[in-house]
Every structure is written in structure tokens, then in C-alpha cells.
Amino acid sequence: MEDQKIRNMEEFSAVSGISRPTVSKYFNDPSSVRRSTRDRIEKALRQYDFRPNLFAINQNRKLTKTIGIVVPYLADPFFAEMVRLIERLCIDAGYWPIVFSAHGEVELENNALSTLASLRPAGALIAPLGRSSDLEAVQRFSEEVPTVVFDSNVKVGKAFVGSNNFQSIPMMVDYLCRSGEPPCFFEMPPINPNANKRREAYRQAMERLGYDPMIFKVEAMGWDFERIGFEDGGRLIADRAFPTNTILCSNDRLAIGLLSAAYQKGLRVGRGEGCALRVAGHDDHPWSRFSCPPLTTVSQDYRSIAESSVEMLFRFIDGQEVETETGERPELLFEGKLIMRASA
Template sequence: MEEFAEASGISRPTVSKYFHDPASVRATTRSKIEAALEKYDYQPNIFAINQNRKLTKTIGILVPFLADPFFAEIVRNIEQSCIKAGFWPIVFSAHGSQSAENNALATLRSLRPAGALLAPLGRGSDLDAVRHFAEEVPTVVFDSNVNVGEAFVGSNNFQSVDLMVDYLCRSGEPPCFFEMPPVNPNANKRREAYIQSMERLGHEPKVVQVAGSGWEFEQIGLEGGMHLISERALPSDTVLCSNDRLAVGLIAAACQKGLRIGHAPGCALRIAGHDDHPWSRFTCPPLTTVSQDYTSITERSVEILFDLIRGEKPKGDRPEILFDGKLILRASA
């Protein structure tokens, strides 16, 4: 920056002021700086600048598995909100690994972010490491509600699952619940919500857990579904899957076994999911599911984080903001 200031004939403090906030310098000076930037092709080192700022413009975003289109869509919305507000979003994925999550947190902390939006692994997280990060960096947690950060924003699983169970019971045989060993708090809440809803409606809950670990949910759903169908071990012709990715695998298993899926006469199986995953409308047949309110979750998460950055803490003791789901009826159920 000193070399650029000397070459352009503009004082270094003025140049620094421009990079902090272009609107803070006079229009004539701003035009002169921008002309010099183009002439000398100068690019500031944002990380070096951040080391000298009391408040950086960096926002950290950490998700458990960025290859999941659900998280990709959430991150896309968060990025756009941060950029629009003049911040630099930096995205990390834990790739389903505790060590990768810890490394991401350590790297992000070294960048001195203004704040962070975290969707922790959940059961697989090193909670001490996540908590230590959140004590140093203004943090809002979304999707996976582990008890860290200043606030949590997510989906109302008890409302959304109840909505689906009620519909499936009214429209056909009561559903069994298809799941894998839980990887985050949402899975446990959805199972509990299913059990409560079935009991409220006077039906016996039937939970089917297939073997598997990690974040390859479609493969787990496929392999578990193939086994259950082969053994005729599904306790109901209606199956509510814990999430849409498991449902995608189960649909593939049913198709490979020659079962017709849907609500029409001659169908052997109804399959429903949860999340309104971006690909759920493209399964064959399209998947009946419950949508998460992507827009409200991301907007509220970012809004709370920006308040924290400005020194405005949310009212109450770590508020939990939950958004209701919406029933999405498609051909699979």
C-alpha cells in the first residue's frame, strides 16, 4: 500500500481509508484512487488488512458437508446476504469429519472474522473446540442445534414431522419411520416427533433403523432399503424417511426391486421425506416432503449475526428461533 501511495501521489492514510470504506473519501479523491488502481493494477491483500483492523469484514461459514445440495443452497443464500452487506464470506466444510471441523475452526479463528455462522456436525463435533471458538468470535448456530453461540436458528421439526405424519395417516396406511444412526440433533428430534405424532393419532410407532455411518445418506438408504425389501421387513407400505437424501436411496432400492412407488392404484409403496432437498422434485416419482424455510432461516441467522457484530446481543438467554415447515405433495406419496 505504501508503494501504491507513492506511485499514485495519494497519501497512504487516504488510500487506507478508501479500502475501509470507499464512500468515506471525497468523490474527486475516490475517482483519482480508482484511476490509479486501474493504471497500476493494484490489489490489496485483504488478509493483511484484516490484521490491522479492530473489526474485519470477514464472515466465516462452516457446514458439515458442502456436497449436500441442502447446505449448498443455504450457503448460497448466506453468501449473497453477506456480500450485499459489504462483508467477505469464507466457506468451510467439515466433510463429515471432526478433525476437519476443528481445523476449519482454527483456520477461521486465525483470520480474525467479524463473526461466524456455524452448522456443526452435531454428534460428531468436538463440542469443547466449537464452544471455545464461539467464546472468541460472535457466533450464530443454524441447522444443528448444539448448545454454543449466541443464538440458534433452524426448523421446527416437531411441527413439520407432525404435519407429514398427519397427512400420511389421513391418506393411507400409517407410516413407519426409516432412519439411519443419527449424525446430528435433527435426526433425533424427527424420530421423537414421529413417535409423538403417531401416538397422538392412536397408532403404534414403527421405527426402522438401517445400518450405516457418515454422510453418504443416499447409499445408506439404497443398501438398507434393498435389504428390507428383500426380507419383506418393512412394517408398513407407507414409509416416512428421516430426510430426503435417505428417501432418494430408498426410492432407488424400490425401483431396482421392481416396486411401483406412489399413491395411485397398483402402487406397492408410498415414500415421503423431509427437507424439500433441491433434488427432491426430480426423483422418479417426485418426492412428497416437508420443506424447510431456507429463506427465513438464512435471513434471520444473518440478521442476528450482524446485530452481534454491532454489539447488540439478542434478548433472552440464547434464543432458539424455529421456522415451521410446509407440506409439499408430490407423486411419491
């Protein structure tokens, strides 16, 4: 590694002995230049450690290689994991993924979209906040840049990819009914369409089985589900408000909070003898297997959702319009798998 600092492509082209346009060509696609010149460039690259300025690259390209990823809450393990998978897929495809988190706030979501738009990205993968999203802003954004929406099915963008709550929840309800008392439903704050869909899916599943749905909603809003599960769930337990010993939670984080409340009240959770409560979740968060007891839940197909979203986006970027029979925006829904652990 030489001391001499390479400041731009011009200088690099000088030390490598290859003309600047060819060097430019190389950086856009190494395989587009002759083997021998490629070797010469890469030899110089090993010596001088140069990377083209990203701002300059993207400023003047008609199609940038930037892909925006916007999630509502990066500290949520589901999104942390999704981002990890998506980032990797983008990088491997030669794109530059750039992550934004709304941290649960509309202003930050709008800000992220606005910033992202000013980058004129090739495309965007966004999981909107949901109910609190500024739908008009999201809509405007999606008109400017090819957008695939995931997780939270807000009706914008060119496609949606997510989980099929109407498959996963009934599957869990079936299981719970077969193996014990029919579950009541402990609902997360209705921050996004998933919250409502899961509630409705529960209602339908129960009715189909001939049971009365028993739904418990909470007053609290926000993304700190564990706390909500703990406090509100704990209160419901203390008030003996749950009419059955089986509680299906909207998501794992809520369930983990509820498990904590049950533990502190000395209630044994599980399906064995001497258990006072069964608790089930939804999502199979990375930490659900380590709860006490380990959480019975439905796994979302993280990998499929990530891969399909990215694949779908690339098709739009390539200018392929994806048609469905109905002529509507395509919606890809993946099925969950029952993850049986000790909690229910």
C-alpha cells in the same frame, strides 16, 4: 490497464495522487471520502487494478471483516445451497466469507475451527457435525468469536437458527395419515440433533393421532445417506419388514436411496392405483423433484434460515445482545412447507 504493477497501497497512492491514509479510508468505505477524491481514486483503480493485501488489512484491524462458515459436509446439497446463500449475503454486507467443510470428520471440523480462530474473524456461522463434534472445541471456539449455529442445534454459540422439526414432521405425518396408511419412520443415522428430533416428532405425532409409532433405525453411520437408504432400506423391503405401505424418511437423501431400491425391486411407488409403496422425505433437496417418482417432502426454508442467521450474526457483531423472555440463547425456528409430489 497499465503494465506497471502496483505492489502496495503506497504505490497506488502515488499514481492516484491521493495520500495513503485517504486511500485506506476509501477502501474501508468509499462513501467516506469526498466525491472528487473518490472519483480520482476510482479513475486510478480502473487504470491500475489494485487491491489491498487481505492479510495486511485484517492483521491490524481490531475488527476484521472476515466471517467463517463451517459446514459438516459440503457435498450435501442442503449445505451447498445454504453456503451459496450465506456467502452472497456476507459479500453484499461487505464481509469476506470463508468456507470450511468438515467433510464429515471431527478432526477436520476441529482443524477448521482452529484455522478460523487464528483468523480472528468478526463472526462465524457454523453447522456442527452434531453428535460426533468435539463439543468442547466448539464451545471454546464460540467463546472467542461470536457464533451463530444453524441447522444442527448443538447448545453452543449465541443463537440457533433452523427448522422446526416439531412442526414439519407432524404436518407430514398428518398428511400421510389422512391420505392413506399411517407411515412408519425410516431413520437416518443419528449423527445430529435433527435426526433425534425428527424421530421424536414422528413418535409424538403418531401417538397424538392414536397410532403406534413404527421406527426403523439403521446400523450404518456416516453421511452417504443415499447408499444407506438404498442398502438398508432395500433390505427392509426385501425382508418385508415395513408394516405399512407408507414410509416417512428422515431426509430426502435417504428417501432417494430408498426409491432407488424400490425401483430395482420392481415396486411401484406413489399414491395411485397399483402402487405398492408411498415414500416421503424431508428437506426438499434441489434434486428431489427429479427423483422417480418425484419426492413428496417438506421444504426447509433455505432463504429464511440463511437470512436470519446472517442477520442475527451481524447484530452480535455490532455488540447487540439478543434477549429472549426466558433469558436463554435465542432459537429461531422456521416452519416447513408440504411439497406434494407423486411419491406419497
